[in-house]
Amino acid sequence: MTKIVNPTSLGMPNGTTRPQLRIVIVGHVDHGKSTLVGRLLHETGGLPDGKLEMLKAVSARRGMPFEWSFLLDALQTERDQGITIDTTQIRFRTKLRDVILIDAPGHAEFLRNMITGASQADGAVLIVDALEGVRDQTRRHAYLLHLLGVKQVAVVVNKMDRVDFSALRFQAISDEISAHLIELGVTPAAVIPISARDGDGVATHTDRIGWYRGPTVVGALDALTPALALDELPLRLPVQAIYKFDDRRIVAGRVEAGHLAVGDDVVIMPAGKRAKIKSVERWSAMPLEGEHGAGRSVGITLDRELFVERGDVIAHAGAVPSYTRRLRARIFWLHDQPLTAGSSILVRLGVREVRGRVVAIEKAIDPGELASVETKQIARNHVGEIEVALAQPVAADRYIDNPRTGRLVIEVGGRIAGGGLVLSIDAAQRAVSSDIVPVQSALQPEERSARYRHQGAVVWFTGLPGSGKSTLARALEHRLFAKGGSPILLDGDTLRAGLNRDLGFSAADRSENVRRLAEMAGHLARNGHIAIVAAVSPSRGDRAEARSAVDTAFREIYVATPAEICEQRDPKGHYAKARAGDLPGFTGIANDYQAPETVELRIDTSTVDVGRAIDGIEDMLRQTQVLDDGAANLAAFEAVRVTA
């Protein structure tokens, strides 16, 4: 019978608490990263017995000269293609510490692996070929290190043997890359001339680089410091889950910053509810006393029953994160499809998941190019600054205030497509404060839709003045009402006469006008009505935000009547006034209308009459499940009768 070994009496091991340093090696594909890693392993005695001999034998069998990089190319497929294809982690030891080397591939297609690797690193080694010098990919990787928050960078100038160990050549490259890094806010810890193939400068100084006085690669790695402590920052405990496996109700999460202890007064954001930490739970020991610092996965109980959910952030009273539905971020983009204004995205801020929409793209550049190219979309492997509107309020910090809670990733189609740092949080777009308690309707949406035979929706007409928005809106209102529905017209100009009379026609006021329209329309839609909005709403970003606020109930119709015809019609006399100079900034002739790229429906009223146009709108609403299908409706009616 098996005897189970009980290791209680064993002494504690030594050698397992050495400081660990995670280093990513980045740089252009052919500049010798894998060779450097192979050489580092060899120089520090980290190679498994027989590995070198095995690889030498494999090389001989294939009739190829041995290369140090073969050590890493453990995959058959890699050898065939001759490039490293994914992030690999390799460990070795220096005198001072354990180093985990993250080898990130340099091939442009595999930038996502480089980011995967570099995001875990305490520091980086940026490799540059002495012959080829700084390349696009070198700059791109340097930029991403900066964006990922890797601040400790050692530069190695490799293949010095190819430039006869020229101190002049080294200095030229050193100056160029140092200037580039400093511009990004990164001061290189060292710039080291090496030949990874021959070993110069890797672990030892050699005569061939006798003119160099700085550290070797191993020396430079020993001089880097492990990741900073986050304990000093205000408490941030993002809630991963609430567990009720037994009679305890445990709020579980990892302390991302700061520290907590039993008895602390905390605030649960974004709702702003307050409580006290009753206990810190733990298996397999008694609940813990003392402070729990950043990095701990903890479970706490609170002194009162509050609604807490995954994605909330627990903070100390007086030092809470911001909460908002709108923020700006600097992001890198990894998806095949470029990110454009109006894109619908899923944002993950820590464990919080929230739908959002890109309201504007303010800057987009290829970090490999020196000049920034002005574009309105962020292509794959490029970076940019975006403004995002979120469907629900979130708790967030700016990256400069908290590197852990100030970063986000963007998901498209269930896959991480980009990530970035929170630059600013728009406090004007706050959620309702904790003092405001919205009262929900007494009726369920289903009760209303059973009566109206439609779902709640917002039908948003956008287009130039005089394009026919109001005419279509009124006709649609009539048609829906005649069929027993509950349409409600919200006309931009009508609302400006009352609710929105404090607003003018500046860009900011127009945005606010659209935001209020969307809020009101969304409220009606959530209560089962069909809100019909007719508003010029010239800004694509504003409309994207309206869609975001209304969410899936939004149906946008572009009334695409040609500008000349709109001006001929001029139903309100605005074009004439504007031409006379009496209406500055009038959209019809100021040429600032941003036509939609994708909409549910497009109607040109110069080619189709009102009745046909409304038929088209009805079809669209039926196809997009706003209007109940006749047959389905009957079936639902029967079902109700049966259950009744």
Next chain:
Amino acid sequence: MTSTNLERVRPDVVSMDHLDQLEAQSIYILREGFARLKKLALLWSLGKDSNVMIWLARKAFFGHVPFPALHVDTGKKFPEMYAFRDHYSKEWGLDLTIEYCPSIDSVDPTLPPAARSAARKTEGLKLALAKHGFDGLIAGIRRDEEATRAKERVFSPRGVEGGWDVRDQPPEFWDQFNASPPPGAHLRIHPILHWTEADIWAYTARENIPIIPLYLAKDGKRYRSLGDADITNPVASTASTIAEILVELDGTTIPERAGRALDHETEDAFERLRVAGYL
């Protein structure tokens, strides 16, 4: 097992040692997996790594393991392993699910013998997946074990056939995981990917986690890694305690899986197995 491993309550501890950091990260991963997938199972191979993983799950979920412990049984494990399973599944309150592997005849005959035997386990795993409809499998692989495992993601999507596409792995950074497997496919979740063999032993000792005695040296030999009895060999060792194992590991440059025949049959045997869905 009696609870002899009560840790002393430590006052005002702010700093975390290396094992604390590994543990906290693993707990975070386990909780993310549990929050984001619908039907999880933990692959329990009965070895030192998956025992640590179960221990970490009990820490993450405060004494509970809220998903089945799945043992894909080749029927060829060491008797000590079966005894361990039957004893500790009860003691730890596990929802033990055992699925048996199909006959060796159903496995690709072009594979070398040991790899073929391992591929049989992959088939068993596929059958278990199909039967239970798990969308996430928690597996105790580690990056330092083997070169192809070093390339793994923490949340690693598998194709509908269970295969691993090493060339098209999604990005994974800042502890943000891709947790949306396409319909019919599943995810592998690797909570101890960042641990080393020495970490496993140090943690096992610190936490007083029971182990199968085959890991400790007897008559100058011990097993560093446990697989099927017919394709796993002991290594020369005098380490008869975990402390001695750690001293031995500190000096060794012999790979952990040296005693696992399937790693050595051909250059690419292991990778072929993993691409097809092996652990």
